Amino acid sequence: QVQLMESGGGLVQAGGSLRLSCAASGRTFTENAMGWFRRVPGKEREFVAAMGQNEGSIYYHDSVKGRFTISRDNARNAVNLQMNSVKPGDTGVYYCAAMDGTGYTGVLEVQYRYWGRGTQVTVAK
Numbered sequence: 001q002v003q004l005m006e007s008g009g010g011l012v013q014a015g016g017s018l019r020l021s022c023a024a025s026g027r028t029f030t031e032n033a034m035g036w037f038r039r040v041p042g043k044e045r046e047f048v049a050a051m052g053q054n055e056g057s058i059y060y061h062d063s064v065k066g067r068f069t070i071s072r073d074n075a076r077n078a079v080n081l082q083m084n085s086v087k088p089g090d091t092g093v094y095y096c097a098a099m100d101g102t103g104y105t106g107v108l109e110v111q112y113r114y115w116g117r118g119t120q121v122t123v124a125k
Helices: none
Strands: 003-007 010-013 018-025 034-039 046-051 058-060 068-073 078-083 092-098 119-124
Touching: 003 092, 018 034, 018 092, 018 119, 034 068, 034 078, 046 068, 046 078, 058 068, 078 092
Parallel strands: 010 119
Antiparallel strands: 003 018, 018 078, 034 046, 034 092, 046 058, 068 078, 092 119
């Protein structure tokens, strides 16, 4: 059974930093894209960042470019999200996701088959 487990969420002051991690089990995703999505209050779940097999295939939502950094740890079958200069608008539940197919890096929810249960991030003013 494939499981994605997020960790690292919590409360942070605006302007601060937080690091999310997601460890996968039950399957290796080194050849598949992994990404992060979030559901902020009052909105649908949205794309945050995704990374393919290597750093040449990284995508970010415009709202997090220059502040968030996605990285992979293939030895741990994991993906991380370093969040810097966080804003109150970054508050939400952050979900880790992994694609089933290979060859491209998706930025849409429907392109991802496996999902974590989410971790809450709250940015205080």
